[in-house]
Amino acid sequence: MVTRLQLMNTPPPAASLPLTPNTLTLPKERTYFSLVLIFSILVWLLLAVSIIGLIYAAVFAAVFWLANGLMVARLRSEAVKVDERQMPELHALLREVCGRLGVAPVPALYVVQAGGTLNAFAARHAGRGFVVVFSDFLEALGPGSPELKFVLGHEIGHIKSKHILKQILLAPGLFLPLLGPAYRRSWESSCDRYGAYAAGDTDSAVRAMLTLGGGRERGRQLNAEVFASQHREERGFFVSLHELISTYPTLSKRVTDLLALKSAMPARRPARNPLAYFLAMFVPGGNTAAPANALIFIVIIGLLAAMAIPAFQKVHQSSIAMVCRNNLRQLSAASDQYVLETGHQPNEITELVGPDKYIKTMLVCPRGGTYELSPAEGQDAPRIVCTVHGSMEDLQQQFEKSRQK
Ligand SMILES: [Zn+2]
Ligand SMILES: [Zn+2]
Structure with a gap:
């Protein structure tokens, strides 16, 4: 006191x-x-x-x-x-x-x-x-x-x-x-x-x-x-x-x-x-040099990585799909042209691709899929599909889904 x-x-x-x-x-x-x-x-x-x-x-x-x-x-x-x-x-x-x-x-x-x-x-x-x-x-x-x-x-x-x-x-x-x-x-x-x-x-x-x-x-x-x-x-x-x-x-x-x-x-x-x-x-x-700051640094870097990686993956995925969709579009245009010129449907995809055909070299899917003709029911032209990605309609659905996310 x-x-x-x-x-x-x-x-x-x-x-x-x-x-x-x-x-x-x-x-x-x-x-x-x-x-x-x-x-x-x-x-x-x-x-x-x-x-x-x-x-x-x-x-x-x-x-x-x-x-x-x-x-x-x-x-x-x-x-x-x-x-x-x-x-x-x-x-x-x-x-x-x-x-x-x-x-x-x-x-x-x-x-x-x-x-x-x-x-x-x-x-x-x-x-x-x-x-x-x-x-x-x-x-x-x-x-x-x-x-x-x-x-x-x-x-x-x-x-x-x-x-x-x-x-x-x-x-x-x-x-x-x-x-x-x-x-x-x-x-x-x-x-x-x-x-x-x-x-x-x-x-x-x-x-x-x-x-x-x-x-x-x-x-x-x-x-x-x-x-x-x-x-x-x-x-x-x-x-x-x-x-x-x-x-x-x-x-x-x-x-x-x-x-x-x-x-x-x-x-x-x-x-x-x-x-x-x-x-x-x-x-x-x-x-x-405070340890607390080093920790904050590590946490922030981790956080940025955690936020960036899924975003990056999403962009990467959709750019791959985009390449495949372009390939399918080219192939189906070639198929339409084939029908116009010959009057009948192609039986093999190789009929569209070659040095003197509509597409010079075979297109490559970035995911490693190959392109095939798949007989479509109720349609006059066969659908062209990727063995990984499926048809153009499948890809379109995929895009719409990822946009909704
Ligand atoms: Zn002080
Ligand atoms: Zn594909």
Whole structure:
């Protein structure tokens, strides 16, 4: 209870910070959201109308649920859960950040040892969000530091914005080249603002970023302006392409944005190489290595194949039948001509085909059928039939049936 009272006495955010709770999410994130949502709804509808799509979606959901459940189970049993008794200083910081960002109940926080990696992430399972901080990042920043407030604020921003849920529901749209990665980058840019707002100043946010870039020893002593200038100066084709297919804004850009927030001047958007936009159109979903994305990729490819193969087979089938029908038409025209010229019916199909006859060489059915004369009852001319496809009337019926399907 003591900590709660202290929380309520937290001083208001630095007046210099041009942020309010309503302006933390960037307008471009909302724009991208609408576009990605429209595309995703279309794809989900398409999946819903094709039964095979529903099966794939169910398989994907089951695999995702299992993999995610296992990941969460590992955290619950191997990572350190932070609460009033365990790392109380860090827990107080989390509650302060949640209070500031208006997130209740306070999500679970885990500290995990990850072999020196400096990182943190937000995840979700069974309808609840939680935050994971890697132990080396925690040590590099300090458990009660404003830098860590920034990091927690960033992750709580993901939870408040329901980004993890959106990652699943909007998976089809996130898979789009250019738009998908741009939308994800806007998540990170928005969440950096949540972090800065939670920390109450941009200096600690910048220091946390520099620690990510330059490591725990040298990171916080780096010259932020000089590091940010890398974003302005490195504008070549490959840097542009890297930016366009990345699901994170580059570190130098994030520092640039945070510095712009500090000076309350909008950051200048340096141009990208136009050719990079062209190439990026061929990289679906960006270069994220997350296993969930690889899964989505596999499912979508499988789905496209499942939808394309029957359609292709149908077209292939009917084009074969079309060739056979043309052959039958030619043969029956030859037969009519034979009757006109000789005054009697042909007895053998060979009477119609030959170097000096109506058809020079024997026509071939693509299915391997051969053409024969079949005596027709009640008709004056024999019917010509394919041993595989039957008569022209049979083929006609087949076409009509496939059109009705
Ligand atoms: Zn993030
Ligand atoms: Zn045939």
